[in-house]
Amino acid sequence: MNEKVKLPKFMCDGINDLKVELSIKATESPTEIADFMEKLNHINSEIHSWIYYSTTNQWDLFDALRYGCEAETEPIYYVRFIQNNSHSFLNSSESDGLEISDNEETEYIKTKFTMPEILAIDPRYKAFAVPVEEVDVNEE
Structure with a gap:
């Protein structure tokens, strides 16, 4: 080996x-x-x-x-609060903090999180974690 x-x-x-x-x-x-x-x-x-x-x-x-x-690479997740709504994802930014918006990640807005990051924000959000690859491409 x-x-x-x-x-x-x-x-x-x-x-x-x-x-x-x-x-x-x-x-x-x-x-x-x-x-x-x-x-x-x-x-x-x-x-x-x-x-x-x-x-x-x-x-x-x-x-x-x-x-x-x-x-191993850690899986990444969106935190999605409302199904079938493109503006229902947890977003994090240094300037605005946490907010609910779309899942478009930019240089300043983080929308994809590892499970340890989600748990650090709020352990209850684990229930809303959806693997990034499971989100419909049309919703992005």
Whole structure:
């Protein structure tokens, strides 16, 4: 295999932070990598849950420690409040803050968000998140 493994961003961040802290190299022995995985497991509950979610995750983590990792691209969403209305999307701008308008993104207006961004604005907005690719092209 010898190629970078795609992992969730929080896993890549945790691996990279701990590698720097412990000066771990990809050439370490399997025993040392197992020790590193155990230390990584104690960083936070999100990492712990991911590691123990499936044995596939554990093997992916092992390969990521040996060959490196890169973050998976996060899905992006519109926050849509009214179905079939082209002016019902959450917009964010530095000058106007948050408002409801169309989904046309510009240099100054953000209309596409990652889930962590949506949750940071207001966790209730998660219920209105729609993957960008699911919005009808005619509505844009």
